[in-house]
Amino acid sequence: MNSPVRLGIVGLGNMGNSHAQQILQGKVPRMDLGAVCDTNPEMLKRCANTPGFASHQEMLASGKIDAVLVATPHYDHTTIGINAIAAGIHTLIEKPLSVHKADCQKLIAAYEKRSRKDLVFAEMFNQRTDPRYRKLRDLLQSGELGEIRRVNWIITDWYRTEAYYSSGGWRATWAGEGGGVLMNQCPHQLDLMQWMFGLPKKVRAHCQFGKWHDIEVEDACTAYLEYANGATGVFITTTGEAPGTNRLEVATDRGRVVVEGDGLQWTRNAVPTSEHLKTSKNGFGTPERWEVKIPTSGWGGQHNEVLQNFADAILDGKALIGPAVDGINGVELGNAMLMSTLWDRTVELPLDAAQVSAEYSKLIAKSRHKKQQTAAASSSDFANSTKGLAK
Amino acid sequence: MNSPVRLGIVGLGNMGNSHAQQILQGKVPRMDLGAVCDTNPEMLKRCANTPGFASHQEMLASGKIDAVLVATPHYDHTTIGINAIAAGIHTLIEKPLSVHKADCQKLIAAYEKRSRKDLVFAEMFNQRTDPRYRKLRDLLQSGELGEIRRVNWIITDWYRTEAYYSSGGWRATWAGEGGGVLMNQCPHQLDLMQWMFGLPKKVRAHCQFGKWHDIEVEDACTAYLEYANGATGVFITTTGEAPGTNRLEVATDRGRVVVEGDGLQWTRNAVPTSEHLKTSKNGFGTPERWEVKIPTSGWGGQHNEVLQNFADAILDGKALIGPAVDGINGVELGNAMLMSTLWDRTVELPLDAAQVSAEYSKLIAKSRHKKQQTAAASSSDFANSTKGLAK
Numbered sequence: 001m002n003s004p005v006r007l008g009i010v011g012l013g014n015m016g017n018s019h020a021q022q023i024l025q026g027k028v029p030r031m032d033l034g035a036v037c038d039t040n041p042e043m044l045k046r047c048a049n050t051p052g053f054a055s056h057q058e059m060l061a062s063g064k065i066d067a068v069l070v071a072t073p074h075y076d077h078t079t080i081g082i083n084a085i086a087a088g089i090h091t092l093i094e095k096p097l098s099v100h101k102a103d104c105q106k107l108i109a110a111y112e113k114r115s116r117k118d119l120v121f122a123e124m125f126n127q128r129t130d131p132r133y134r135k136l137r138d139l140l141q142s143g144e145l146g147e148i149r150r151v152n153w154i155i156t157d158w159y160r161t162e163a164y165y166s167s168g169g170w171r172a173t174w175a176g177e178g179g180g181v182l183m184n185q186c187p188h189q190l191d192l193m194q195w196m197f198g199l200p201k202k203v204r205a206h207c208q209f210g211k212w213h214d215i216e217v218e219d220a221c222t223a224y225l226e227y228a229n230g231a232t233g234v235f236i237t238t239t240g241e242a243p244g245t246n247r248l249e250v251a252t253d254r255g256r257v258v259v260e261g262d263g264l265q266w267t268r269n270a271v272p273t274s275e276h277l278k279t280s281k282n283g284f285g286t287p288e289r290w291e292v293k294i295p296t297s298g299w300g301g302q303h304n305e306v307l308q309n310f311a312d313a314i315l316d317g318k319a320l321i322g323p324a325v326d327g328i329n330g331v332e333l334g335n336a337m338l339m340s341t342l343w344d345r346t347v348e349l350p351l352d353a354a355q356v357s358a359e360y361s362k363l364i365a366k367s368r369h370k371k372q373q374t375a376a377a378s379s380s381d382f383a384n385s386t387k388g389l390a391k
Numbered sequence: 392m393n394s395p396v397r398l399g400i401v402g403l404g405n406m407g408n409s410h411a412q413q414i415l416q417g418k419v420p421r422m423d424l425g426a427v428c429d430t431n432p433e434m435l436k437r438c439a440n441t442p443g444f445a446s447h448q449e450m451l452a453s454g455k456i457d458a459v460l461v462a463t464p465h466y467d468h469t470t471i472g473i474n475a476i477a478a479g480i481h482t483l484i485e486k487p488l489s490v491h492k493a494d495c496q497k498l499i500a501a502y503e504k505r506s507r508k509d510l511v512f513a514e515m516f517n518q519r520t521d522p523r524y525r526k527l528r529d530l531l532q533s534g535e536l537g538e539i540r541r542v543n544w545i546i547t548d549w550y551r552t553e554a555y556y557s558s559g560g561w562r563a564t565w566a567g568e569g570g571g572v573l574m575n576q577c578p579h580q581l582d583l584m585q586w587m588f589g590l591p592k593k594v595r596a597h598c599q600f601g602k603w604h605d606i607e608v609e610d611a612c613t614a615y616l617e618y619a620n621g622a623t624g625v626f627i628t629t630t631g632e633a634p635g636t637n638r639l640e641v642a643t644d645r646g647r648v649v650v651e652g653d654g655l656q657w658t659r660n661a662v663p664t665s666e667h668l669k670t671s672k673n674g675f676g677t678p679e680r681w682e683v684k685i686p687t688s689g690w691g692g693q694h695n696e697v698l699q700n701f702a703d704a705i706l707d708g709k710a711l712i713g714p715a716v717d718g719i720n721g722v723e724l725g726n727a728m729l730m731s732t733l734w735d736r737t738v739e740l741p742l743d744a745a746q747v748s749a750e751y752s753k754l755i756a757k758s759r760h761k762k763q764q765t766a767a768a769s770s771s772d773f774a775n776s777t778k779g780l781a782k
Binding site for chain 1: 540541543545547550551552553554555556558595597599602603604611613615617621623625627629631632633634635636640642646647658660664667668669671672673674675676677678680735736737
């Protein structure tokens with residue numbers, strides 16, 4: 001295996017070019033920029049000293065790269081990812097893995113059929129590097145917090161202006177981008193939700209389409225979730241609110257943890273709620289509570305940490321921060337929110353992937369954006385996915 | 392008109408007796424305790440020096456009182472309230488006004504048909520005296536905050552133990568109490584919601600029955616709301632969580648107000664969101680924001696302030712803090728949450744009162760509590776409705 005890993009990037013829009021520049025500046029140990037690819041020649045000028053390709057197939061076959069990062073519009077993640085895996089190139093996909101569950105399954109099936117068993121298949125889940133969510137997940141998994149009773153994530157600080165949505169013809173269309181705030185901004189939170197709490201069994205969501213902006217896709221969503229253990233959840237997001245909120249609250253048997261700003265604030269029950277509730281002789285009293293401030297430092301290594309981890313996985317077999325096969329879960333959760341809205345009812349997970357795919361076909365058929373234009377407009381205006389970190 | 396006002400109290404349980412003692416201690420200017428009434432003779436001993444009655448009709452006709460406070464189990468609010476109005480006695484009803492919309496309509500119809508036009512008809516909306524909610528309502532009504540875009544109330548600090556629910560046979564039964572956390576603990580918040588934000592047009596709620604306790608009624612509810620102007624809301628409550636949360640967040644065109652603990656925290660947009668969203672040339676920027684801490688002092692005069700206001704309304708014609716005719720709104724909102732759950736669909740307001748009443752009849756028919764026992768067990772264990780104030 002070559003060291004450093006020679007990475008090719010497909011799609012030199014905001015996100016792809018941002019990754020390219022970080023690598024060119026030496027910010028990612030043991031990773032070089034081997035080649036770049038964009039269907040728009042103007043974009044290739046952003047990395048003028050790196051071999052450039054108009055076709056991702058040519059780049060994959062060029063011998064210039066060991067690994068590829070796919071940072072194209074969402075629908076293309078599936079086809080390009082499958083081609084990369086088939087070519088035996090280590091593959092890192094930007095979020096979301098794909099637009100819908102069936103496309104995720106296609107990608108994962110390609111990976112499962114790979115001829116090269118050591119192939120690394122990762123997703124850019126950079127917010128998994130945030131020490132607050134890592135700590136919360138650790139606390140949950142260790143049993144320290146006890147069973148989850150209720151979760152509530154208000155993630156409404158994804159504010160975008162009308163100028164944002166009019167900046168690219170593919171943007172915020174069913175045919176071009178495949179969705180709105182759930183598809184572009186929220187894949188991080190949808191992944192973190194499933195990563196920390198698992199997938200719910202039931203989802204009842206209320207997406208609103210073009211509520212605040214002149215777009216055909218959802219720019220607001222409120223979802224109610226029910227988990228297998230009986231816990232409930234609420235997930236609220238929008239791109240139409242300022243200043244917006246990013247506040248995650250988790251009520252567990254051992255109290256309540258709030259993640260908003262720095263660190264974690266845990267109001268800890270000295271006695272588990274379930275025990276106190278059943279054994280207390282007092283109708284009104286509550287368990288003794290302790291205020292526990294759990295410090296965390298910074299927001300994690302984010303994109304560069306995922307890139308470095310990708311290199312470490314390739315070179316040393318290190319465990320991935322974000323295995324791409326996990327990516328189907330957050331996609332399914334977002335799909336469930338959309339389907340619940342379209343079907344005007346509670347949906348149960350797991351979803352029928354073919355049924356979801358059929359719904360997308362209907363949405364695409366009536367989309368104001370024509371799919372064939374996607375490639376040309378593709379990577380010129382990709383969203384800056386570092387937004388949404390805590391301010 | 393007699394001054395001081397001579398008040399009779401029906402129901403000397405926790406709440407009724409608490410009011411009685413405040414009046415006996417002279418805490419309510421221009422109000423005396425004229426008589427008390429309870430079907431349980433033991434309860435009457437709590438006010439041994441005050442004329443006592445077993446029958447509310449006898450107390451109403453006794454000539455010893457000018458006004459009455461109804462602090463009985465919920466179903467009796469309707470019949471006793473109607474009798475009081477018919478007797479020309481000023482009437483103050485504990486929350487909720489009645490269990491369901493049709494009963495509220497009966498009470499209000501009795502008031503509208505009153506022979507004595509100066510009759511005062513009030514409800515114990517003590518949390519309307521909380522300066523935080525008054526300030527928020529003033530800010531909304533003055534236009535200072537601009538149009539509402541989203542509201543979120545997590546009111547899960549109504550923790551109750553199993554001992555609480557087993558303390559009275561009528562408690563937390565369809566036949567005895569008429570509901571759970573929405574009927575006993577949340578009438579304050581349901582009223583404040585409609586008082587500050589108006590009633591929504593649509594409600595999709597998910598009540599959970601006996602989720603945390605061995606009871607037949609709801610002890611948890613998550614509700615999604617849609618308002619006429621397109622604003623959305625979420626209301627989350629439970630008696631099964633410790634420490635629980637009491638956090639109200641309102642996103643408006645001028646930013647975001649959070650009520651949690653002392654005062655109001657307003658993150659103010661220097662430019663309205665709607666204007667910035669449409670005119671900004673920048674896709675990602677947000678309006679300039681200012682942090683505005685709006686101080687408030689204390690939690691208001693609560694029950695005693697409502698009692699005093701009731702006396703002032705009787706003696707001086709002062710405007711009521713909580714006109715009882717408003718009480719139907721919070722009841723309808725709570726009814727909508729229950730009906731949405733039972734019907735497993737989104738319900739539109741206004742509700743069909745007869746349809747709701749029919750649903751209650753079905754619930755009562757299968758209730759584990761037998762209605763005829765209600766009177767005897769009635770007032771011995773009434774909930775302490777001062778709970779739920781900010782800690």
